[in-house]
Amino acid sequence: MTLDQLNRASPEAFVAAIGEAFERAPWVAQAAARKRPFRTVADLHDAMMQAVRQAPPARRLAFIAGHPELGSRVRRADLTGHSQHEQGSLGLDRLSAEEFERFARLNAAYRDKFGFPFIICVRRHTRDSILRQFERRLGNDAESERARALDEIAWITRLRIANLVEGPGKPSTSGRLTSHVLDLVAGGPAQGVHLSLYEIGTSARGLLCEAVTDAAGRTDPPLIAEAPLRIGTYELAFRVGAYFAHRQPPAATATGFLDVVPVRFSIAEPEAHYHVPLLVTPWSYTTYRGS
């Protein structure tokens, strides 16, 4: 549905179209309907969040408490370690026994302390960063956590509204991870370098994607795009040994030094652009957060 259509829809149609973006709380959309028309999709979302923030405390708290427990998406992995490696992102559906128990403990402790479930915008996090957030936030006081729950709801609903509504001024909900390999022996882009992207969890590593650099030394499409990056730790593995061995003449010798070059880094800003280039020879490399 377009923003323009929403601006001109009946209040009932408006609520029907986007009301469910806010869990079990059609009153949020009803309040926003009265603020129409909206110039941008971001304005629409802001108005809905404002309705939440300005609701009477009891209603706001009931709204927060009405969110499903994170646990509903969590289950203990019966997958072997090996198949995990094949299946990419280390999601909440593939917890080890130890993590599963840790999770259940945290869920119970959080609800005990605050009286509402732990809310977090899962799509902006890896499993490890969710667990880290969980433990950190358990130490907060009630007021901070009520505020924090609303902030997370804002992230969650921003993604939902951006999915539901077409129109100008959509809020940016996507980050981007790109790389670029320069061959400093040849003095230009390194074409044909295989690279693998892994998520690095405390208990496992998951292969997210594989790619080969093009004539510009880049991957097309980007390694991650059109979605929030997940806060967490990653590793890019560049197969530079194979690349240099296949050059004519080969740039690597019998006494090869570099083969697979791992570059490990953390992502902290899901909506940002992370550019991680590699300037490489058979004997050296430089990497950095580029722009």
Place this chain on the structure above:
Amino acid sequence: MTLDQLNRASPEAFVAAIGEAFERAPWVAQAAARKRPFRTVADLHDAMMQAVRQAPPARRLAFIAGHPELGSRVRRADLTGHSQHEQGSLGLDRLSAEEFERFARLNAAYRDKFGFPFIICVRRHTRDSILRQFERRLGNDAESERARALDEIAWITRLRIANLVEGPGKPSTSGRLTSHVLDLVAGGPAQGVHLSLYEIGTSARGLLCEAVTDAAGRTDPPLIAEAPLRIGTYELAFRVGAYFAHRQPPAATATGFLDVVPVRFSIAEPEAHYHVPLLVTPWSYTTYRGS
């Protein structure tokens, strides 16, 4: 015993002192005793190897065949994968079931084809490079392998003679692995960086040692020294996130990018000096084979 003492010893004492460096072949030392005096320990070893190379073919072949099978030092690991990680070098005493079988197959095939056991200077190799050599050398013809067996015996006995005899001109049997961390934010050596050295095998990784950089940004003693480096693949993990977080003022921010920096490289020359420095900021690093 000193070279000087050996030069002046009776032939019997000479053979008793160093004869066993060549397995079950006292005639090697007997021949060398007649070439005395030697100016350097290297000359002594050269004379012994010359005695082997100039021996009648049948005696030389019997000498080669008299070497113990590599298998005698091999056994299947009953260790869990986890405890392997704790125990350093991935030696031949800790083969996985799969590797153990591969090894047994190779041993049998080699003896079948050449009539003598596979000889390799184990102390210059990791488990992976031994297996790789094994498979590569199985493809050779008999003449090449007889020559290659002598070359390996030369490496083995060079180490033994260097251990047994003190004196001038000892052959160089040691390599050296060193590192150096420079903090490019502060413009000087990075003191207090924890680093871990791993051997990277096909089936496992083994922690070889841990160290902390000193005021010169180096590790003292070197990461490896006073022994041949083992041909294989290694990873140095530098904990740069912790280093920058503890600086006053902290150089890393809430949005940390680098935490543990892994640098993976191969060693091909056991007697060489490998210097693997890291020039680092919280957002970038350069590494290379230094000198």
Place this chain on the structure above:
Amino acid sequence: MTLDQLNRASPEAFVAAIGEAFERAPWVAQAAARKRPFRTVADLHDAMMQAVRQAPPARRLAFIAGHPELGSRVRRADLTGHSQHEQGSLGLDRLSAEEFERFARLNAAYRDKFGFPFIICVRRHTRDSILRQFERRLGNDAESERARALDEIAWITRLRIANLVEGPGKPSTSGRLTSHVLDLVAGGPAQGVHLSLYEIGTSARGLLCEAVTDAAGRTDPPLIAEAPLRIGTYELAFRVGAYFAHRQPPAATATGFLDVVPVRFSIAEPEAHYHVPLLVTPWSYTTYRGS
């Protein structure tokens, strides 16, 4: 005039419009007119050059000989060294006495040897590279120089045709020089770095332009664009000391190490993109030919 208009023009109008791109040789355009229509501007230029290359040898030689002597654009500089520095490119209109004499000698020697003037596409060269070409080409034999003169005429007329004719498939006649400064202490683009671009000649240096990096760490517009780069040697001077001193908190200390960072490089391909980035801290930098 557009390619479309040229395709439909009378032969006379066609020749009137673009004939003078080839010096005193309307017969070139007349021949090309008969090959119409052209799909691209590059095809048009190719057809004109083909007319030259297929002309009878005497006519082709007369055409070459009809070009003006390079000397007509050369004069001895009466400018002081200082004002040269202010005035950018070290053009042929600002030769030192020594260079002026060298030039006159070369012109005479060339005409003596080959019977036609030295032809070079001046807009693709610096003064130094013209002199170097002059000396090198004087050593050629006559046949090579006749071929080389035609190649240079192709470069010259390509630029003229690209200026005269609008339409699809214009040949690429422009190179591009860009830079990019990354602050590896802050982990992002360095905004506000002053940089100066110099042409480095044997006898002098000329300031070509100055710029300040924008929020992306780049210069907008590029340092050079929309014209061929001139073959020669250049220096980019980045004022990184001032940049770091003005950061909050200042990243450079009383014991500053880097102030102005000069990066000197040569350009050999006038139609290429040269990207010369700087990855910099107060104590280090990396530069390379990027892409």
Place this chain on the structure above:
Amino acid sequence: MTLDQLNRASPEAFVAAIGEAFERAPWVAQAAARKRPFRTVADLHDAMMQAVRQAPPARRLAFIAGHPELGSRVRRADLTGHSQHEQGSLGLDRLSAEEFERFARLNAAYRDKFGFPFIICVRRHTRDSILRQFERRLGNDAESERARALDEIAWITRLRIANLVEGPGKPSTSGRLTSHVLDLVAGGPAQGVHLSLYEIGTSARGLLCEAVTDAAGRTDPPLIAEAPLRIGTYELAFRVGAYFAHRQPPAATATGFLDVVPVRFSIAEPEAHYHVPLLVTPWSYTTYRGS
């Protein structure tokens, strides 16, 4: 003379041996003679400076005022710019007319304001840094300048005592400037790279020395050693184009990018070790303050 001899000498012999290290002030040595014996040469110098600092104010001021004017070593250069380039360090004996006048003005203004001459340890400074110090210190108040004059006298006399007296614990009066070139294409030290070291003054540049890297990629001896480094700006020019062109096979191509690589840096600590390495390919380099 050795420290041991000084410790046992008569007071008269002691003063005769080292008294003149402090200009026209034998009382300094007389006071120090009474503090004997000294364990280290540094202790001896400390005792002499303490005698100065504890002298009655009038005597201390007379001592300061008794120093010769810097101007006595200054004269206007009649050398052409060209010959300056040939003659190394841009000393005070080769001032341009403009600098000479600036100097005379500063000398007069300083004496007018403070009543004693401007004192600076010339051997720790370049011409430019002396002029910069001169102007900065003219803005100080009298008390600061009296203190500063003593600090400079301490540097001056430290050098003199270190020259006059042999023995343990000599104060460190020498800095060191070294370089190291690594060829990242070959993966080892770059042997045979020509490099030139220049002092970069505001009005001129002076060639200090030339060197060629040895098999370790270093210069032996260091570029500067066994003397204080002079505070100022320097440029190291590495001829990497020639180096790569002479490799077999040549690593640089017809479209060379780097030829002479200039690295410009400032020295602020005369007694420190400045290590300025170059990690280089035909298309890139990294430089930094090493250690």
